[in-house]
Amino acid sequence: MPKKTKDVFKPKRNNRFSRLRGMKDVLFDEYKYWDLIIRKASDLADFYGFQRMEVPILEKLNLYERSTGRDTDIVSKEMYSFIDKSGDKIALRPEATPGIARAYIEHGLFNKPQPVKTFWLGPLFRHEKPQSGRSRQHSQFNFDIYGEDSPVADAQLILIAYNFYKELQIGVQVQINSIGCKECRDEYIQKLTDFYKERGKRSKLCVDCKKRFLKNPLRLLDCKEKDCIEVREEAPQIVDSLCDACREHFIKVLEYLDELDVPYNLNPFLVRGLDYYNRTVFEIIPFEEEAEDENIFLRQSSLGGGGRYDGLIEILGGRPTPACGFGLGIERTILKIKEKNIPLNKEEKNFIFLAQLGDQARRKMFILFEEMRRSGYQVRQAFTKDSLKAQLEESNRIGAKYSLILGQKELLDGTIIVRDMESGTQEVIDYKKIYSDIDKRLEAGKEEKN
Numbered sequence: 452m453p454k455k456t457k458d459v460f461k462p463k464r465n466n467r468f469s470r471l472r473g474m475k476d477v478l479f480d481e482y483k484y485w486d487l488i489i490r491k492a493s494d495l496a497d498f499y500g501f502q503r504m505e506v507p508i509l510e511k512l513n514l515y516e517r518s519t520g521r522d523t524d525i526v527s528k529e530m531y532s533f534i535d536k537s538g539d540k541i542a543l544r545p546e547a548t549p550g551i552a553r554a555y556i557e558h559g560l561f562n563k564p565q566p567v568k569t570f571w572l573g574p575l576f577r578h579e580k581p582q583s584g585r586s587r588q589h590s591q592f593n594f595d596i597y598g599e600d601s602p603v604a605d606a607q608l609i610l611i612a613y614n615f616y617k618e619l620q621i622g623v624q625v626q627i628n629s630i631g632c633k634e635c636r637d638e639y640i641q642k643l644t645d646f647y648k649e650r651g652k653r654s655k656l657c658v659d660c661k662k663r664f665l666k667n668p669l670r671l672l673d674c675k676e677k678d679c680i681e682v683r684e685e686a687p688q689i690v691d692s693l694c695d696a697c698r699e700h701f702i703k704v705l706e707y708l709d710e711l712d713v714p715y716n717l718n719p720f721l722v723r724g725l726d727y728y729n730r731t732v733f734e735i736i737p738f739e740e741e742a743e744d745e746n747i748f749l750r751q752s753s754l755g756g757g758g759r760y761d762g763l764i765e766i767l768g769g770r771p772t773p774a775c776g777f778g779l780g781i782e783r784t785i786l787k788i789k790e791k792n793i794p795l796n797k798e799e800k801n802f803i804f805l806a807q808l809g810d811q812a813r814r815k816m817f818i819l820f821e822e823m824r825r826s827g828y829q830v831r832q833a834f835t836k837d838s839l840k841a842q843l844e845e846s847n848r849i850g851a852k853y854s855l856i857l858g859q860k861e862l863l864d865g866t867i868i869v870r871d872m873e874s875g876t877q878e879v880i881d882y883k884k885i886y887s888d889i890d891k892r893l894e895a896g897k898e899e900k901n
Contacts, residue, residue: 471587472581472587473578473579473581473586473587473588474586474587474588475586475588475782481785483795484785484788484789484795485781485785487619487788487795488592488619488781488784488785489572489592491615491618491619492570492572492592492615492779493570495594495611495614495615496570496594499568499594499607499611500568501568501569501570501594502568502569502570503569503570503571503572504551504554504569504570504571505571505573506544506547506550506551506553506554506571506573507544507550508543508544508573508574508576509541509542509543509544510541510542510544510549510550510553511539511540511541511542512530512532512540512541512542513540514542514549514550514553514767515530515542515545515546515549517766517767518548518549518552518726518727518763518766518767519545519546519549519725519726519727520667520725520726520727523667523725523726525545525546525577525725526545528578528579529545529577529578529579530542530543530545530576530577530578531543531545531576531577531578543576544573544574544575544576545575545576545577546575546725546778547571547573547575547591547593547778548593548595548725548727548760548763548776548778549763549767551569551571551593551595551776552597552760552763552764552767552769552774553767555567555569555597555764555769555772556764556767556768556769560597561597561598561764561769561770561772565597565598565599566596566597566598566599566604567596567597567598568594568595568596568597569593569594569595569596569597569776570592570593570594571592571593571595572590572591572592572593572781573590573591574588574589574590575588575589575590575591576588577589585780585782585783586782589780589781589782590780590781590782591755591778591779591780591781592778592779592781593757593776593777593778594608594611594612594776594777595774595775595776595777596608596774596775596776597764597772597773597774598772598773598774599773599774599775600761600773602700602701602703602704602707602731603707604775605700605704605707605730605731605758605759605775606704606707606708606711608757608775608776608777609625609627609704609708609713609715609733609777610708610711610713611777612625612735612755612757612777612779613625613713613714613735615779616735616754616784619784619788619793620791620793621737621754621784621787621788621791621793622737622738623735623736623737623738623754624714624715624716624735624736624738625708625713625714625715625716625733625734625735625736626715626716626718626721626733626734626735626736626756627704627705627708627715627716627717627718627721627731627732627733628689628690628717628718628719628720628721628722628731628732628733629689629690629693629697629698629700629701629730629731629732630669630689630722630723630728630729630730630732630758631689631692631693631694631697631729631730632694632696632697632729632730632761633729633762634694635692635693635694635697636669636689636692636729638692639687639689639692640668640669642687642692643668643669643671643672643686643687644664644668646685646686646687647664647668647671647682647686652682655678655679655681655682656671656674656678656679656682657674657676657678657679659674660674660676660679667726669722670722671683671686672686672719672720672721672722673720673721673722673723683720688719689719689722690717690719697730700730700731701730701731704731715733718734721733721734723756723758727760727762727763727766728758728759728760729758729759729760729761729762730758730759730761731758731759731775732756732757732758732759733756733757733758733777734753734755734756735753735754735755735756735777735779736752736753736754737752737754737787753783754779754780754783754784754787755777755778755779755780755783756777756778757775757776757777757778758775758776758777759773759774759775760774760775760776761773761774761775800829801829801852801853801893801896802829802830802831802846802849802850802851802852803823803828803829803830803831803851803852803853803854803855803889804830804831804832804833804842804843804845804846804849804851804853804854804855804872805819805820805823805830805831805832805854805855805857806832806833806839806842806843806846806854806855806856806857807834807839807842807856807857807858808839808856808857808858808859809858809859809862811859811862812857812858812859812861812862813834815857815862816832816834816855816857817834819855819885820832820834826886828889831845831846831849831851833845833846839856839858842854843870843872846872847872851872852871852872852873852893852896853869853870853871853872853889853892854869854870854872855867855868855869855870855885856868856869856870856877861879861882865881865882865883866879866880866881866882867879867880867882867885868880869888869889869892
């Protein structure tokens with residue numbers, strides 16, 4: 452009678468789950484880039500006095516309709532929105548600024564000494580065509596200043612964004628423009644509308660721009676379609692229509708940037724795609740992604756951007772409060788680091804690896820590990836592995852400086868082996884002298900470097 456074989460479960464391929472389109476997993480090797488960016492952004496926040504905060508991923512839909520703008524691409528085309536079980540209209544966060552502004556009002560941050568400087572980092576969600584460096588779930592960090600109308604605030608934010616990339620060895624240029632205040636912008640929009648009404652111009656516009664002409668003519672300048680770019684080349688420039696106060700503000704911002712040696716390019720067609728912006732607007736562009744015309748940049752080449760939004764707090768129900776800020780994309784920054792093969796400086800740590808042979812030794816090393824960890828030593832282990840060879844291979848993999856090895860003989864003798872992982876030499880020491888011996892070796896290593 453043939454021997455019955457044990458059934459082995461083999462999952463069918465069509466039963467497996469896969470990621471949604473435009474979503475991305477971040478695995479172990481990728482996180483070294485995330486760690487670098489988060490550490491750099493956090494350091495800059497500390498240096499410049501920005502305090503970290505968090506806001507919910509879910510907000511009321513009308514928060515974005517009122518602030519970002521009902522007719523913007525983000526709200527009208529890209530936002531994930533739904534009605535929840537309570538019947539409320541909800542949206543997944545498509546951008547950070549409205550939520551941060553809402554929190555500023557709701558928690559009475561206007562009662563704190565002004566300006567209030569905030570640092571935020573997290574995911575955003577937009578149902579758009581996935582593109583290089585931006586998935587439907589992507590992440591960015593924001594620096595924002597509330598309660599300060601001085602052009603110094605605009606310049607400082609631009610400097611921080613520039614320094615972030617400069618210190619990562621990524622060459623960038625600031626594209627900058629002023630879209631004025633409501634009064635001078637309304638006058639300019641009338642001139643712009645008259646320009647596009649001229650014979651033959653509207654017929655050359657793309658389908659989206661024909662709609663923008665009726666709803667938000669300023670967005671005509673932001674289109675990336677070739678025919679629309681050709682038409683706009685002769686359009687009036689908004690800087691020529693700025694009122695005296697807006698012109699003076701913009702000039703001072705540029706003067707600060709000149710003093711700080713921040714490279715910038717005046718881009719008269721830069722307007723940003725959000726309704727709440729006024730006065731200064733800017734984007735951060737990698738040098739090598741400039742188009743033939745220095746004033747034309749592809750949307751996907753931007754690493755981030757921002758500007759001033761002095762009316763947003765009032766729009767959301769707060770008292771009139773000047774504000775400005777920027778956001779930089781994390782995935783796009785990682786893409787640039789990889790493209791340029793920028794070396795990641797590993798933080799050197801004096802790892803001490805604990806290895807053992809046998810169950811009794813493992814129990815004792817468990818206790819030693821917790822003692823050393825609480826005492827501030829950089830200890831590592833592989834307690835699930837029985838083989839000493841496998842444990843020492845793990846010690847080598849993580850770059851441990853020393854390995855402490857405990858076996859049956861050492862248990863009986865009250866000793867432990869200290870192995871120098873670089874030279875391969877090892878020494879048997881008294882178990883009670885572990886701390887003094889390790890401290891002595893680490894101190895000697897510091898002196899050699901100096």
